[in-house]
Amino acid sequence: MALNHFVVLIGGVGGAKLALGLTRILPAEALTFIVNTGDDMTYYGLRICPDIDTLLYTLSGRVDPVNGWGVAGDTRIMLESLRSMGESPWFGLGDKDIATHLIRTSRLQQGQRLTDIIAYLAQGMGVAQRVLPMSDTPIPTMIDTVEHGALAFQEYFVKHRWQPTVKAIRHVGAELAALSPEAAQAIAQADAIIIAPSNPWLSIAPILAVPGMRDALLARDVARVAVTPIVNGQAIKGPTAKIMAELGLEVTAESVATYYEGLLTAFIADIQDSFPDLKGLRTVAFDTMMPDDTRKIALAREVIHWLGYDI
C-alpha cells in the first residue's frame, strides 16, 4: 500500500489524546500535525507555546499524565525562587519545562523560524511525526470579556481560570501572517484532513485564521473530518461548552458541525448523542471519550478505518 498522509489540525490536551492514538497505529511519516499557536505568550521573557509543547510532551511520553500538559514529575524550584524575591507568578513553569522554553526563546532571538525550532525540539524529544506551528508569525488570540475587557489568551485561560464571560475572540495580527511552506506542502499532499476534538473557537479557529489556510484545505478534494469536542452537551475538559453558551450557541455537536460548515465533508459525533442530520455531511458516531491509551488508539483506528484506509 502506498503511504497515505494525514494532516491533523490540533489544539491542546484534548486533541493530543487522539494524536497519541494516531501515532500508535500509523507510521510516523504519515502524520503531520498543524498546531494552534494563538495561545502562545512571552512570560518572564520566555516564549511559551502551550499547545505545541503539550503535543510534543504527549508524543514523546514526557507529559504529566494527571494534568495532560507539562512534564511528568516536574518541579517548580524556579517558580519558588521567583516568589522568594517578591514576584507573584501566575503561570506554571516547571523546571524541566523551562528547558524547552529556553531553547525556543534563544533560537527565536537568533532569528530562526518557529517551524525550524519546533522541528529541532521534536527531534530532541524523539518525536518522529511532523509537528508544525500554524504559522511562523505570532497571531495572539485576544479574548474580549464582559468582566475584564480584552485579555490575552493565557490571562483569560490561566490567570482568570476561564471564568470571565466571552464576548468575542480575536486573532491579532492574523492579516500579517502567512501559511508556512511546510504547512502548505503537508496540506497539498494530504489524503485526509482531520480536525482533532479540540476547542473550535479557541484552538481551531486561530489555525483557520491564518491567511491561506482555509483555501488550502478547501482546495483538497479529500475527506475533511472533525471529531466532536462536545459529548452529551458537555466538553470533556476546559471551556468549550461554556464559551458556546456565552456566544449564544446550543451546546451540541451539531453546533460544532455548523461552525465548521463549508470546511467539512464529514463529522464524527459521540455515541452518547442522538445525532441529527447534518446537511450533506457524511456522519458517524463513535465512542470519542479517551480516558486511557487503549481508547485513544481505538478511536484513532475507528477514524482511520471509517475514512477508508486499511491499517
Added chain:
Amino acid sequence: MALNHFVVLIGGVGGAKLALGLTRILPAEALTFIVNTGDDMTYYGLRICPDIDTLLYTLSGRVDPVNGWGVAGDTRIMLESLRSMGESPWFGLGDKDIATHLIRTSRLQQGQRLTDIIAYLAQGMGVAQRVLPMSDTPIPTMIDTVEHGALAFQEYFVKHRWQPTVKAIRHVGAELAALSPEAAQAIAQADAIIIAPSNPWLSIAPILAVPGMRDALLARDVARVAVTPIVNGQAIKGPTAKIMAELGLEVTAESVATYYEGLLTAFIADIQDSFPDLKGLRTVAFDTMMPDDTRKIALAREVIHWLGYDI
C-alpha cells in the same frame, strides 16, 4: 558622627568576601558597590551577570558556601532537561539562579536600565546596600588566547576553565559606554574608594575601562586603597597569578600596586609578604585571607579603621 560613604569597586567571589565583612560593620547606607559586568553573557537567551549575582547572593545570605557563587542548595533540573533533549550546556544554571536571570532578562527586554533592574533584584533579595553595575551598557571582556584565539569571557573562564594562555584582554564597546548617574554620584560623595581583592585584570580593569570612571575616581581627594588579591605569590582562587605570569609580570602584590599606579593613594598587602616600598603609597599589611565570616569582618574592620574611621 556624620555618615561616611565608601565606594567599593568589586568583581566576583574574592571581593564578595570583603564586601560581606563591610556590610557587617557599616550601616547599609554607607556602602555602594560598583560591580564588574565585563563577565556578563547571554546564554540560552538569559542575560547573566555573574559578578553582580555573586555579590547579591553573598550579601543576601543565599550564596552557596562551598563554591562562593550560585545559590545554596540549588538544583540543576533545567540543565538535565536540556541534556535530555540533546543539548550540551557548559555553563552552570541552577534552577533557583534562573529566577534571577529571568527577572533581569525580561526587564531588559522591556527597556529597563540594568542599574534599575539590579536595584529591584537587590530589594527582592533584601540587600539594603547599593549595588551598581559598572555601566548600563554591556562591555563584554574578550580574552585573546594563544590556543583558541579570541574567547568571550565565560568561554575562557568556565568552558575552558581559564586554562588557555592569555595574550591580551579587551573591553569591547567600552568607548560607547558611559558612567551611570548613580555611579557618578556615589563616587562624588565617597569618603574613600576601596578596590576589593578581586582580579585586577579580569574584574577591576573592566570597571576602570568605563569612560569617565577613572577621572571620576581621580577627581576625589580621598583615600583610594586597593586590597591585594595576591598573597605569597599566589591568588587565593582563580587565574590572577596565572594571568600575571602570562602577561610577563612578577606575581607579587607590588605588581598589582604598580598596575593600579596613579589611581591609588594607599595599598593593603598581606602579612605573609615582605612588602617593598611603593613609591609614595601609604601601605600596611593585614591578614587578607578570609576563610570564614570572622576573618571577613575582621579584615573589613581593619581596613576601615586604617582609613581613619571609627566604627
